[in-house]
Amino acid sequence: xxxxxxxxxxxxxxxxxxxxxxxxxxxxxxxxxxxxxxxxxxxxxxxxxxxxxxxxxxxxxxxxxxxxxxxxxxxxxxxxxxxxxxxxxxxxxxxxxxxxxxxxxxxxxxxxxxxxxxxxxxxxxxxxxxxxxxxxxxxxxxxxxxxxxxxxxxxxxxxxxxxxxxxxxxxxxxxxxxxxxxxxxxxxxxxxxxxxxxxxxxxxxxxxxxxxxxxxxxxxxxxxxxxxxxxxxxxxxxxxxxxxxxxxxxxxxxxxxxxxxxxxxxxxxxxxxxxxxxxxxxxxxxxxxxxxxxxxxxxxxxxxxxxxxxxxxxxxxxxxxxxxxxxxxxxxxxxxxxxxxxxxxxxxxxxxxxxxxxxxxxxxxxxxxxxxxxxxxxxxxxxxxxxxxxxxxxxxxxxxxxxxxxxxxxxxxxxxxxxxxxxxxxxxxxxxxxxxx
RNA sequence: GUGCCCAUGGUGUAAUGGUUAACACCGGAGUUUGUGGAACUCCUGAUACGAGUUCGAUCCUCGUUGGGCACCCCA
Numbered sequence: 001x002x003x004x005x006x007x008x009x010x011x012x013x014x015x016x017x018x019x020x021x022x023x024x025x026x027x028x029x030x031x032x033x034x035x036x037x038x039x040x041x042x043x044x045x046x047x048x049x050x051x052x053x054x055x056x057x058x059x060x061x062x063x064x065x066x067x068x069x070x071x072x073x074x075x076x077x078x079x080x081x082x083x084x085x086x087x088x089x090x091x092x093x094x095x096x097x098x099x100x101x102x103x104x105x106x107x108x109x110x111x112x113x114x115x116x117x118x119x120x121x122x123x124x125x126x127x128x129x130x131x132x133x134x135x136x137x138x139x140x141x142x143x144x145x146x147x148x149x150x151x152x153x154x155x156x157x158x159x160x161x162x163x164x165x166x167x168x169x170x171x172x173x174x175x176x177x178x179x180x181x182x183x184x185x186x187x188x189x190x191x192x193x194x195x196x197x198x199x200x201x202x203x204x205x206x207x208x209x210x211x212x213x214x215x216x217x218x219x220x221x222x223x224x225x226x227x228x229x230x231x232x233x234x235x236x237x238x239x240x241x242x243x244x245x246x247x248x249x250x251x252x253x254x255x256x257x258x259x260x261x262x263x264x265x266x267x268x269x270x271x272x273x274x275x276x277x278x279x280x281x282x283x284x285x286x287x288x289x290x291x292x293x294x295x296x297x298x299x300x301x302x303x304x305x306x307x308x309x310x311x312x313x314x315x316x317x318x319x320x321x322x323x324x325x326x327x328x329x330x331x332x333x334x335x336x337x338x339x340x341x342x343x344x345x346x347x348x349x350x351x352x353x354x355x356x357x358x359x360x361x362x363x364x365x366x367x368x369x370x371x372x373x374x375x376x377x378x379x380x381x382x383x384x385x386x387x388x389x390x391x392x393x394x395x396x397x398x399x400x401x402x403x404x405x406x407x408x409x410x411x412x413x414x415x416x417x418x419x420x421x422x423x424x425x426x427x428x429x430x431x432x433x434x435x436x437x
Numbered sequence: 438g439u440g441c442c443c444a445u446g447g448u449g450u451a452a453u454g455g456u457u458a459a460c461a462c463c464g465g466a467g468u469u470u471g472u473g474g475a476a477c478u479c480c481u482g483a484u485a486c487g488a489g490u491u492c493g494a495u496c497c498u499c500g501u502u503g504g505g506c507a508c509c510c511c512a
Contacts, residue, residue, distance in 0.1 A: 019485095019486075020485065020486080020502095022485080022502065022503050022504095023503085024503095025502080025503065025504090076510090077509075077510045077511075078510085078511080081438065081509095081510090082510085082511090099512085128512080130510095130511080130512095132438095132509095132510075132511075133438080133439090133507095133508095133509090134504085134505085135505075135506060135507070135508095136505080136506070136507090137511090137512080138510090138511070138512080139512095142512065143512090144512060145512095146512095212508085212509070215509095223510090276511095277510065277511065278511095287512095295511080295512075296511080296512060297512075298512070299511085299512065300512095321512060322512070323511090323512030324512080325512080326512060327512090347473095349471095349472080349473095351471055351472095352471095380470090381466095381467090381470075382470090382471055382472055382473095383467095383470095383471090383472070383473075384466090384467095384473095385472090385473085386472050386473035386474090387473055387474080388473085389472095389473060390473040390474050391473085391474085397472080397473080399471080399472070401471055402471090403471085411471095411472090413472075413473090415473070415474090418472095418473090420472085
């Protein structure tokens, strides 16, 4: 009767198939094994921010969806196909943040940060969400660190500082071979002129360019500059140059940014084909790559119209964002080991219930003394405890047995040398401290 | 959104249209209950989910979910 065996009723608890939850597509757990890298990155980003006087800001994971639509632009991929809209009770129209600059601009307006001394320099570190097809270096939930400089007028030195902060952060993570590309995409006066010039030029060659570029010609002509299709290359090369087409103001600004970068000795290449996908950018845009990676580890640019677009007074701003997962990948690919905690510690070993009880309390004494301790309650065998002490790479084992409890003493064993000594319990803290030195 | 590849214990790999799905690492227990690193013994634990074809599916087909890569685009 094989058919009966296949019935839905569970034969035994063991045979019953169970539904398994999986993390959402493109969203990953950061497991303990990976945390050292993340800790390192968080630390370096915080140190960099503090040194350059960026103040920490955290904004909500979600915002009014219109905030992003207005800031990022309705015709961008991010808005057209990558936003996570949040379904909730009531009439809220929230979206998970696909990037953080818009939220920071919102916060700047909402909290009147323009009343602080300008410019306001802010940094953030947190998850962003985009509904994309996951692939190398791209996820649906991904972390960004960012440095933003708002207010203080249109000064090219802020462009340089925003770039500097990301660059130094990546350097601080020991990622060698950083390559920076810089460009200017003009302002709202000169960019439309250039766009028109570019479209007019490409319209003449519309039949010869690739299918993507045919589409781009209508939706986003600037992107054609970034096309990698070989069929388009000849046209790309002869296309009107963006740098020749921007106005004197933008051109002077770019020149100044480059001068500051030279002064800082930051290596860069001018890439007249570099364009960005978000509507709010103007003038300076940049991307930082690591040797061998074809995806930007960091990128950003100036956004002089963003705050105005969101209903604030016209205020200039410039910022950069670093893709943390990509940085982790780059570090691993380069064999940059996450630092071991390497803290000297003592492993408490007990024998018998009385000693177990005593050990529990002893941990608190070590805590007060600021000494790291480890234990393995639940493994009563001394041998197992010693094995774990060894595996945990503890420096010392503190062994407490029935005999020691009665004598009010403890054995301190040096796990490297194997030497051990019995000391009075009331002096155990200082003895351990001495040996951990 | 499109295309290609993939899914076997926690991890990395085997195997098969037909009884108990194998190995290594990891994990757990232990080798005469007071001492770690080695060795040995034993143990837990898997065919992602759902449907179809079939006498019979982990294997073949389809769908779902997830993973990988590329395009689009982007950090």
